[in-house]
Amino acid sequence: MTSAEHELGLPRNFAKAVPDGDTIIRDVCETCGFVAYQNPKVVVGAVIHREDKVILCRRAIEPRAGFWTVPAGYLEVGETVAEGTMREAREEAGATTIIENVLAIYTIPHVAQVHIMHVARLDPPQIHAGPESLEVKLFEWDQIPWSELAFPSVRWALMHFKMVKGRRTFPVFTSPPPG
Amino acid sequence: MTSAEHELGLPRNFAKAVPDGDTIIRDVCETCGFVAYQNPKVVVGAVIHREDKVILCRRAIEPRAGFWTVPAGYLEVGETVAEGTMREAREEAGATTIIENVLAIYTIPHVAQVHIMHVARLDPPQIHAGPESLEVKLFEWDQIPWSELAFPSVRWALMHFKMVKGRRTFPVFTSPPPG
Numbered sequence: 001m002t003s004a005e006h007e008l009g010l011p012r013n014f015a016k017a018v019p020d021g022d023t024i025i026r027d028v029c030e031t032c033g034f035v036a037y038q039n040p041k042v043v044v045g046a047v048i049h050r051e052d053k054v055i056l057c058r059r060a061i062e063p064r065a066g067f068w069t070v071p072a073g074y075l076e077v078g079e080t081v082a083e084g085t086m087r088e089a090r091e092e093a094g095a096t097t098i099i100e101n102v103l104a105i106y107t108i109p110h111v112a113q114v115h116i117m118h119v120a121r122l123d124p125p126q127i128h129a130g131p132e133s134l135e136v137k138l139f140e141w142d143q144i145p146w147s148e149l150a151f152p153s154v155r156w157a158l159m160h161f162k163m164v165k166g167r168r169t170f171p172v173f174t175s176p177p178p179g
Numbered sequence: 180m181t182s183a184e185h186e187l188g189l190p191r192n193f194a195k196a197v198p199d200g201d202t203i204i205r206d207v208c209e210t211c212g213f214v215a216y217q218n219p220k221v222v223v224g225a226v227i228h229r230e231d232k233v234i235l236c237r238r239a240i241e242p243r244a245g246f247w248t249v250p251a252g253y254l255e256v257g258e259t260v261a262e263g264t265m266r267e268a269r270e271e272a273g274a275t276t277i278i279e280n281v282l283a284i285y286t287i288p289h290v291a292q293v294h295i296m297h298v299a300r301l302d303p304p305q306i307h308a309g310p311e312s313l314e315v316k317l318f319e320w321d322q323i324p325w326s327e328l329a330f331p332s333v334r335w336a337l338m339h340f341k342m343v344k345g346r347r348t349f350p351v352f353t354s355p356p357p358g
Contacts, residue, residue: 080286102351107259
């Protein structure tokens with residue numbers, strides 16, 4: 001059976017093995033040799049601002065339904081990091097954005113994710129909740145619902161945004177140390 | 180059959196379908212509902228410098244065996260972007276590195292890769308070729324074998340490094356437009 005036949009829907013027959021030239025145990029198909037590499041996934045998103053306010057979306061879906069997040073989601077095959085970031089802003093917040101900077105690259109090892117977060121400007125000012133959001137709002141800084149944020153990385157992104165607001169260049173932030 | 184049983188090595192039975200709440204056709208196991216999402220993979224690497232020289236490795240493996248590259252490779256589950264970058268430098272060039280900056284985030288859509296490239300300093304100065312390299316060398320800028328570089332992204336990273344050399348902060352570069 002060839003890899004192409006698997007693509008037609010025939011089952012793969014995975015066993016644990018270290019592929020030739022590798023050092024890590026992977027899922028390898030015993031029929032065709034296909035290796036199902038598990039690698040971290042890329043999440044792309046942005047702190048989107050307009051007139052000193054930032055966009056947050058209240059999540060309609062698990063995990064953390066009902067909690068607030070910045071627009072972000074998995075990068076898809078065939079799109080650039082910038083395109084994925086703008087797509088998520090459109091899908092989750094109905095927002096048209098201009099990407100200004102890369103803000104941070106956070107690694108979240110326990111969920112095998114790399115978050116590439118941007119600073120983006122909302123233009124024009126219209127927003128609306130997409131199917132994955134219960135509501136979407138532009139928040140003044142002191143109105144941000146800090147205790148109802150969905151993930152630590154949302155808080156990191158907002159704090160890092162605040163630190164460099166208005167600056168054209170700055171070093172890209174990374175995940176704060178645990179604790 | 181449950182997803183846990185698949186982990187024990189029983190075959191999955193994939194068919195093409197759009198999962199609930201999704202908009203894209205995925206490989207879905209008809210037995211247990213497992214979705215084999217295909218997402219872009221993260222390549223981490225660095226332009227590693229010491230005393231106005233940069234490290235290049237001549238590839239021992241395909242693709243582009245015999246051509247020169249900067250140390251870079253797939254990020255693995257459980258490591259941070261910085262850890263993966265330092266691991267690749269160690270594996271491919273025998274290099275101990277101090278990461279100084281994020282240089283660029285290149286999206287290569289046709290191979291579904293996101294390259295996160297850094298500027299790093301070699302310290303101490305020792306290098307040696309790892310199993311994936313035929314040789315490894317510190318090149319003066321005007322000795323770089325431009326016509327024998329393995330990938331366009333290697334040239335981009337070197338040129339972008341040259342543009343910001345010695346600067347502490349700069350905006351992160353992205354892929355140049357095609358052509």
